[in-house]
Amino acid sequence: MKRRKFLTIAGIGSAIAAVASLKFFTTSFESSAAGTIKAQLDFLNLDPEGVEKFVKAYSLNKDSYYKLTMKGYGLLGISASKSGKVHQMVSTYLLSTDFFTNKMDESGIVRFVAIYDPYARPCSHPFNHVQYPSS
Amino acid sequence: MQVKYDLIVVGTGFASTFFLYQYLKKAPAKAKVLVLERGFLYSNAERRKNLAGQVTSSAKLNPLPHETYLNKNPEKHWAFSLGFGGSSNCWYACTPRFLPSDFKMKTLYGVGEDWPVQYNELEPYYMTVEKLMDISGPEETPFPKSGPYPLPPHSFTPVDKILKKEYGKLYINQPTARASRAVNGRNACCASAVCAVCPVNAKFTIENSNLQVYEDERVELIYGAQVFSVDFAADTARSINFIRGEKEYRVEGEVIALGANAIFNANILLNSRDRHPLTGKGLGEQLGLDVIVHLKDLENVGGSTWVNANGYMLYDGDHRKDYAACIMESNNAPFIRLESGKWRHVATFRMIFEDLPQEENYITLGENKFKPEAVFKGHSEYAWKAVTKMKQNLPGVLSCLPVENIEYREPFKTEAHILGTTRMGKDAKTGVVDKNMIHHHYRNLFVLGSGSFTTFTPNNPTLTLSALSLLAADRSF
Numbered sequence: 001m002k003r004r005k006f007l008t009i010a011g012i013g014s015a016i017a018a019v020a021s022l023k024f025f026t027t028s029f030e031s032s033a034a035g036t037i038k039a040q041l042d043f044l045n046l047d048p049e050g051v052e053k054f055v056k057a058y059s060l061n062k063d064s065y066y067k068l069t070m071k072g073y074g075l076l077g078i079s080a081s082k083s084g085k086v087h088q089m090v091s092t093y094l095l096s097t098d099f100f101t102n103k104m105d106e107s108g109i110v111r112f113v114a115i116y117d118p119y120a121r122p123c124s125h126p127f128n129h130v131q132y133p134s135s
Numbered sequence: 136m137q138v139k140y141d142l143i144v145v146g147t148g149f150a151s152t153f154f155l156y157q158y159l160k161k162a163p164a165k166a167k168v169l170v171l172e173r174g175f176l177y178s179n180a181e182r183r184k185n186l187a188g189q190v191t192s193s194a195k196l197n198p199l200p201h202e203t204y205l206n207k208n209p210e211k212h213w214a215f216s217l218g219f220g221g222s223s224n225c226w227y228a229c230t231p232r233f234l235p236s237d238f239k240m241k242t243l244y245g246v247g248e249d250w251p252v253q254y255n256e257l258e259p260y261y262m263t264v265e266k267l268m269d270i271s272g273p274e275e276t277p278f279p280k281s282g283p284y285p286l287p288p289h290s291f292t293p294v295d296k297i298l299k300k301e302y303g304k305l306y307i308n309q310p311t312a313r314a315s316r317a318v319n320g321r322n323a324c325c326a327s328a329v330c331a332v333c334p335v336n337a338k339f340t341i342e343n344s345n346l347q348v349y350e351d352e353r354v355e356l357i358y359g360a361q362v363f364s365v366d367f368a369a370d371t372a373r374s375i376n377f378i379r380g381e382k383e384y385r386v387e388g389e390v391i392a393l394g395a396n397a398i399f400n401a402n403i404l405l406n407s408r409d410r411h412p413l414t415g416k417g418l419g420e421q422l423g424l425d426v427i428v429h430l431k432d433l434e435n436v437g438g439s440t441w442v443n444a445n446g447y448m449l450y451d452g453d454h455r456k457d458y459a460a461c462i463m464e465s466n467n468a469p470f471i472r473l474e475s476g477k478w479r480h481v482a483t484f485r486m487i488f489e490d491l492p493q494e495e496n497y498i499t500l501g502e503n504k505f506k507p508e509a510v511f512k513g514h515s516e517y518a519w520k521a522v523t524k525m526k527q528n529l530p531g532v533l534s535c536l537p538v539e540n541i542e543y544r545e546p547f548k549t550e551a552h553i554l555g556t557t558r559m560g561k562d563a564k565t566g567v568v569d570k571n572m573i574h575h576h577y578r579n580l581f582v583l584g585s586g587s588f589t590t591f592t593p594n595n596p597t598l599t600l601s602a603l604s605l606l607a608a609d610r611s612f
Contacts (some may be wrong), residue, residue, distance in 0.1 A: 008419070028324065036284060040473060041473070043475050080473045081473075087473065090473055091469075091470070091471045091473065094471060094473075095469060097470075104478050106476070112231075117187070117333050118327035118329045118334045119183055119186040119187040119329070119332075120187055120188075121326065121337050122327055122334040123325035123327065123334075123335065124327075125325065125326040125327065125328065125467075125469045126437070126469055127327075127435075127436040127437070127439070127467075127469060127479055128326040128438060128439060128467070129290040129327060129437045129438060129439040131434040131436070133437075134439045
């Protein structure tokens with residue numbers, strides 16, 4: 001490899017790394033997490049404001065290590081099928097909306113109701129025998 | 136506090152409470168009983184407040200479990216709860232019985248040891264515990280049972296119904312202390328799936344048990360009392376030593392019963408210079424992992440509790456000569472498949488494998504006499520081989536379902552059970568305690584709880600350790 005070509009490739013690589021690093025440090029957990037949720041559920045019509053409210057509430061008891069990890073996953077585009085953490089966050093978002101009370105109607109707007117928390121709202125399992133008595 | 140008691144009991148968890156329950160039925164009206172509880176009452180109501188984000192002064196009453204001992208293997212976790220009621224404050228209330236074969240591992244399969252107590256001896260005590268806990272369970276079970284469960288079973292999901300139809304009594308509604316109906320001051324379970332602290336107080340705990348043990352006038356309960364040793368004279372336990380605040384105390388007892396968990400019962404004995412070679416040895420528990428099953432066009436909704444069912448299809452048989460039994464738990468947490476139109480076309484099972492005591496896993500004294508060390512090198516090849524076999528056999532077991540694919544998760548770091556450090560044996564050569572939970576060397580010292588387990592069946596231990604406590608007190612007084 002000629003010196004000029006090597007320097008060009010190294011320069012491009014460094015620039016990509018710098019942009020990625022800049023994006024990592026300038027993106028908040030909240031915006032990264034909201035982006036992940038929207039990307040994972042891009043076939044649903046999500047209320048954007050509701051996603052932001054959810055992420056704000058969801059981040060309250062999360063430590064900095066978790067937030068950094070999830071920012072990294074967001075930047076790398078890691079999906080729910082590849083990460084239990086991403087799956088958990090996206091699932092909790094859906095459980096916090098009216099999606100299941102609307103019987104999983106994918107044509108309507110999905111609206112945030114309140115963070116899914118069995119201690120704040122006991123008996124809110126969306127699939128249990130109360131919701132599906134005949135199954 | 137007096138100088139001498141007829142009975143001194145350490146701890147207020149399942150083992151101690153059921154032992155006391157039976158003892159008090161037989162003890163004279165003037166009996167004097169001292170109960171020493173290391174922690175304090177942190178009620179279900181206060182725990183719920185804390186988890187809902189409200190401030191409660193109770194939250195800091197009891198030490199955090201991981202701060203009370205030194206875990207030499209950070210890859211292995213041990214889960215328990217301190218304070219009044221012990222681990223009834225964190226258990227998930229699964230109460231399957233053991234199978235008769237679980238007590239005969241040496242005779243039937245040539246592995247481990249036989250338990251000195253057998254299923255038929257324990258059966259009446261199983262019945263009593265199930266009644267006292269108001270267990271919900273099915274009519275048909277893979278283990279013999281002399282009467283029905285007190286409460287009707289929880290509801291099956293559609294997946295459970297298919298498996299039940301295929302496997303009959305090898306697939307049952309899980310027997311559980313998560314009430315299927317409101318009973319005895321408890322509410323009905325509604326599958327919140329955060330059972331450690333039940334949001335609706337549906338599971339049995341010592342606090343909500345109504346057993347009236349700690350209200351009995353013969354019983355003196357002292358909180359904040361951490362026992363660290365027993366004094367022996369020849370083959371007799373004479374007195375017990377504990378610290379409360381900054382002060383050390385010594386109290387004499389005609390009979391002493393250790394009902395802390397398997398880490399701290401062992402620590403107390405080791406601090407007491409119990410020279411039994413098996414004391415502290417064989418620390419262990421089951422191995423478990425989750426399996427996610429994607430289903431084609433089958434909506435898996437319904438069910439009424441966290442674990443709806445138990446499957447015994449990979450449990451008993453001659454394979455146990457070679458590899459471990461596996462029990463299946465049909466999980467009904469609010470899990471979701473994140474795919475359009477397939478939100479609940481999914482089932483999850485926890486596969487739980489038995490294990491055998493390993494000499495390289497043990498409890499030993501730490502530098503601080505209050506803080507033992509837990510050494511765990513790993514599960515046995517017997518258990519790991521069963522994991523491999525399960526992955527080969529599960530597709531066949533589930534072939535009655537419209538399975539798209541099966542995902543196997545990594546094993547959990549704990550099944551939240553602590554077993555085997557004071558194992559039961561027919562003689563002092565094979566066990567620390569006898570079939571009545573009495574120490575082979577010190578004949579007035581009971582060592583209760585799941586530390587006594589001779590082998591580690593795949594089942595949850597609480598029902599059995601509670602039945603063993605009843606048996607011990609019933610036969611000994």
